Each structure stands twice: as C-alpha cells, then as structure tokens.
Amino acid sequence: MYINGEWRDAISGKRFDVTNPANGDILESVADGGKEDTLKAISAANDASSNWAKTTTYQRAEILYKAHDLMIQNQGSLAELLSLEQGKAYKFASGEVKYAADFLLWFAEQAKRIYGRTIPSSRPDQRFMVQYRPVGVVGAITPWNYPISMITRKLAPALAAGCTAVLKPTETTPLIAIETFKILEQAGVPKGVINMVTTSNPAEVGNTLIDHPYVRKITFTGSTAVGKKLAAGAAMQMKKISLELGGHAPFIVMKDADPVHAAKGATLVKFLNTGQACISPNRIYVHQDAMNAFLSELKSRVSKLKIGRGMDKGVTIGPLNNQQAVEKMQSQVDDALAKGATLIAGGSQPKDSDLDKGHFFAPTILTSVSPEMKIYREETFGPIAAVIAYDNEDDLINLANDTDYGLAAYVYTQNLSNAYKMIEQLKFGIIGINDINPTAAGVPFGGMKTSGYGREGGEEGLLEYLEVKTAGISI
Numbered sequence: 001m002y003i004n005g006e007w008r009d010a011i012s013g014k015r016f017d018v019t020n021p022a023n024g025d026i027l028e029s030v031a032d033g034g035k036e037d038t039l040k041a042i043s044a045a046n047d048a049s050s051n052w053a054k055t056t057t058y059q060r061a062e063i064l065y066k067a068h069d070l071m072i073q074n075q076g077s078l079a080e081l082l083s084l085e086q087g088k089a090y091k092f093a094s095g096e097v098k099y100a101a102d103f104l105l106w107f108a109e110q111a112k113r114i115y116g117r118t119i120p121s122s123r124p125d126q127r128f129m130v131q132y133r134p135v136g137v138v139g140a141i142t143p144w145n146y147p148i149s150m151i152t153r154k155l156a157p158a159l160a161a162g163c164t165a166v167l168k169p170t171e172t173t174p175l176i177a178i179e180t181f182k183i184l185e186q187a188g189v190p191k192g193v194i195n196m197v198t199t200s201n202p203a204e205v206g207n208t209l210i211d212h213p214y215v216r217k218i219t220f221t222g223s224t225a226v227g228k229k230l231a232a233g234a235a236m237q238m239k240k241i242s243l244e245l246g247g248h249a250p251f252i253v254m255k256d257a258d259p260v261h262a263a264k265g266a267t268l269v270k271f272l273n274t275g276q277a278c279i280s281p282n283r284i285y286v287h288q289d290a291m292n293a294f295l296s297e298l299k300s301r302v303s304k305l306k307i308g309r310g311m312d313k314g315v316t317i318g319p320l321n322n323q324q325a326v327e328k329m330q331s332q333v334d335d336a337l338a339k340g341a342t343l344i345a346g347g348s349q350p351k352d353s354d355l356d357k358g359h360f361f362a363p364t365i366l367t368s369v370s371p372e373m374k375i376y377r378e379e380t381f382g383p384i385a386a387v388i389a390y391d392n393e394d395d396l397i398n399l400a401n402d403t404d405y406g407l408a409a410y411v412y413t414q415n416l417s418n419a420y421k422m423i424e425q426l427k428f429g430i431i432g433i434n435d436i437n438p439t440a441a442g443v444p445f446g447g448m449k450t451s452g453y454g455r456e457g458g459e460e461g462l463l464e465y466l467e468v469k470t471a472g473i474s475i
C-alpha cells in the first residue's frame with residue numbers, strides 16, 4: 001500500500017496472492033488492507049489537501065507531463081506485467097498503457113484551462129465571478145478489465161483539479177496499480193496527495209471511503225450492482241459521485257451498410273479484451289439482406305482468432321477474469337441454445353490441455369438470438385457474439401433502445417441521414433458510426449440509465465473534480 005508517501009504493509013500484517021488468469025500461477029502477494037489502513041490513507045489525503053489545492057495549475061501540469069513521459073518510457077515493461085496479471089495479449093496491453101498515458105497528457109494540458117468566468121450583473125455596482133475549486137479528497141475505485149487506464153482516467157483529472165485521492169484497485173490486478181503509483185511518485189506527486197489501499201475485501205475499504213466525511217467525491221468504474229450500492233451510500237452524505245457501469249451495446253448493421261466492413265468491426269470490438277469491455281456489443285442486429293455476407297466474414301475472422309496466454313506470439317484472445325466468468329458464458333450459451341439459438345462457432349471452454357488451468361472460453365457466435373434469452377438482456381462481458389436478424393428498419397431504434405443500459409452503440413450505414421437519425425435517437429452515451437473505437441482521452445466517456453452518470457475524459461472529465469463557486473462583489 002502507499003500511504004502518506006510511504007510503501008507500507010497492512011496494519012494487520014495480512015497479504016493476499018495475485019495470480020495469472022492464464023494458468024493460475026501465483027505472481028506475487030500484496031498487502032491486504034482494511035478499514036484502519038483506509039482511515040490512515042484518508043487522513044493523509046485530507047492533511048495534504050490544502051497545500052496541494054494551493055499549487056498552481058502549471059505546477060500540477062508539470063508533474064502530470066513527467067508522469068506521462070515516464071509511463072511511455074516504461075510502456076514495454078508495464079505492458080508485460082499487465083498481460084501477465086490481467087491476461088490480455090501483449091499488443092493490446094501495450095495499447096492500454098498508451099491509453100493510460102494519454103489521460104496524463106490530456107489532463108496536464110487541461111489543468112491550465114480551469115479558467116472561471118465573469119458574468120455581467122443588472123446592477124451597475126455589482127460584479128459576478130465564477131471560480132472552479134477542487135472538491136477535496138477523492139475516493140477512486142477501479143476495475144480489473146482496464147486496470148491501468150482506469151486509474152489514470154480518474155487520478156489525472158483529480159490531480160489536475162487540485163484534489164488529493166485514495167485509490168482502491170481491484171483485488172485481481174493490484175500489481176499494475178502499484179507500478180502506476182511508482183511512476184506518479186517518481187514524477188514528483190507530493191506525499192499524501194495520492195494514496196493506495198490494496199485489499200482482498202473491496203466492500204470494507206469501499207464502505208470506509210463512502211462513509212467518511214472527509215471524502216467529498218467518489219469515482220467508480222465497475223458493475224451496475226456495486227455502483228447502485230455506492231450511489232446510495234454517497235447520497236446519505238450528499239457526496240459527489242461519478243459512475244461508469246455496465247453496458248449492453250447494440251451493434252446495428254443497416255441494409256445499406258458494407259457487411260464485410262461491418263463484420264470486421266464487429267469481430268474487433270466484440271472480442272476486444274476477450275469481450276471484457278463495458279463498450280462490448282451484446283446484441284448484433286443485422287438486416288436480413290446483409291446477413292449472409294456479414295456472417296460469412298464474421299465466421300472467417302473468428303476462426304482466425306488465437307486463444308492463449310497474453311505473452312504468447314500471435315495470441316488475440318486471453319483468459320477471462322475468473323472461473324465464475326467462464327461459468328456465466330456457459331450458462332448464457334446453454335440458455336440461448338435451449339431457447340432456439342444456433343451455435344455457429346465455439347460455445348464451450350477450449351479442449352486444449354495447455355489451457356486447462358486458465359479461465360478460457362472459446363470465441364463464440366450465436367445466431368437467431370431472441371428477447372427471451374438471457375444473453376439478450378444480461379451483460380455478457382465475454383467472447384460471445386449474439387447475432388439477431390431483422391427486416392424492418394422502422395423498429396430498429398426501439399429494438400436498440402430496449403435495454404436498461406445506455407453506454408455504447410454502434411451503427412454501420414452508408415447513408416448520412418440514417419447516421420444522423422441514429423446519433424440523435426439512440427439512448428446511449430457513446431455512439432460509433434462505422435467506427436468501433438469512438439473513445440479517446442480528449443472526448444467524454446460515460447453512459448445513461450443504469451450505465452451510470454458523470455463523464456470521464458474530455459473537458460467534462462475535469463469538471464467532475466471541481467466545485468463551482470459564484471462570487472457577487474459590490475463595488
């Protein structure tokens with residue numbers, strides 16, 4: 001753990017093991033923090049808060065620039081650790097480290113743009129001024145699927161805004177969080193400004209952050225179930241909270257789309273991070289007329305995906321996070337098949353004996369998926385492409401919006417009017433038109449409905465860590 005500028009063991013002395021999800025090997029053990037450790041971390045963040053808030057935005061930007069450069073210098077070793085600890089293929093791990101560094105750079109630049117405003121008054125003897133001030137101590141809780149970029153997506157804007165923070169990384173990926181903190185320490189973040197409690201007991205540490213009056217803002221990325229609990233807790237103290245939660249993205253291939261291009265995009269985004277991405281498509285709607293060409297390209301591309309350990313050459317599909325995730329895949333497939341779906345590829349754990357100690361599930365394609373199947377409503381978070389044929393484009397918007405989630409949606413069309421209509425009418429926070437990566441550090445990321453609220457990245461990402469103050473001045 002990292003508290004008040006020191007690397008520490010847990011007060012209890014306990015540790016827990018971190019394993020490689022591809023083969024079950026123990027990689028290392030880390031401090032197992034609890035309530036008392038979290039209280040110390042909050043206290044350190046609170047003590048550091050007023051001095052850090054007094055630094056200039058230029059001083060804070062300087063530290064973030066340095067952290068960005070250090071992260072890029074260490075991209076290879078960080079990617080290797082990320083691949084071992086989380087499972088994703090090295091190429092994608094390296095991409096994630098770059099994405100993590102992008103947030104450090106973006107918010108280094110944005111720090112200097114915390115401008116404020118002056119507003120005219122109707123009274124000749126009055127002036128109005130608006131200032132943005134740091135919210136104070138931030139409690140940040142991050143997930144395992146993008147374990148380095150989700151840390152910088154939260155800590156970079158918090159630091160830029162002048163906030164101090166306590167981070168609780170996920171129990172399955174604390175090692176990459178530790179390396180990220182070493183970089184921030186080396187870049188010159190003063191003691192107490194950022195703190196980290198590693199733990200195998202997320203609820204204990206999470207509840208301490210939620211309940212403590214010094215913590216004025218919670219930022220969370222994870223499941224909707226946990227997000228709802230945190231939101232309820234934060235409400236009791238009127239804490240600011242931003243939540244990046246689950247999704248159930250529609251991927252729509254319209255009649256006028258290029259079906260081969262659409263299938264290429266569907267393969268890339270559906271199997272990205274072995275399907276463990278909150279923006280992963282869960283319902284792939286394909287117009288009847290485009291179905292044959294789409295499916296044949298999808299099958300051919302899926303057959304070329306290579307499953308295995310992230311560091312092995314040519315691997316594109318790594319393991320899932322744990323065995324429960326494998327069981328969830330099997331249950332969604334079995335349920336869909338029992339209710340009339342057709343299995344086109346995969347459908348079970350791979351038979352390869354080399355992989356039997358890891359949490360693998362074969363890349364799967366199901367067709368004839370229908371609304372009564374679990375996969376149609378439940379987030380999959382794994383490598384299953386659920387394909388649905390449709391023939392009436394008038395129903396499309398309603399079909400796509402028929403979910404409690406509202407994070408990402410994708411549309412393939414070559415018609416500009418269709419593209420505009422979809423952007424305006426789909427109830428999702430992020431929309432890709434013939435584009436499977438509608439995200440970047442400089443644009444807002446976040447959802448509607450049970451996908452959460454608040455935005456990360458972009459200009460909006462910084463506002464989440466600032467309070468708005470209005471001053472009226474009589475002259």
Ligand code: NAD
Binds near residue numbers: 203
């Ligand atoms: P999870 O909610 O179980 O875990 C996420 C984080 O919450 C972890 O750090 C975990 O330790 C912590 N946590 C768990 N219980 C807690 C509690 N009671 N109090 C405080 N913290 C607690 O989610 P998961 O299943 O591990 O992750 C996958 C989910 O995260 C998916 O639903 C996915 O869609 C979502 N996700 C969303 C985004 C996004 O940006 N919208 C990004 C990545 C993942």
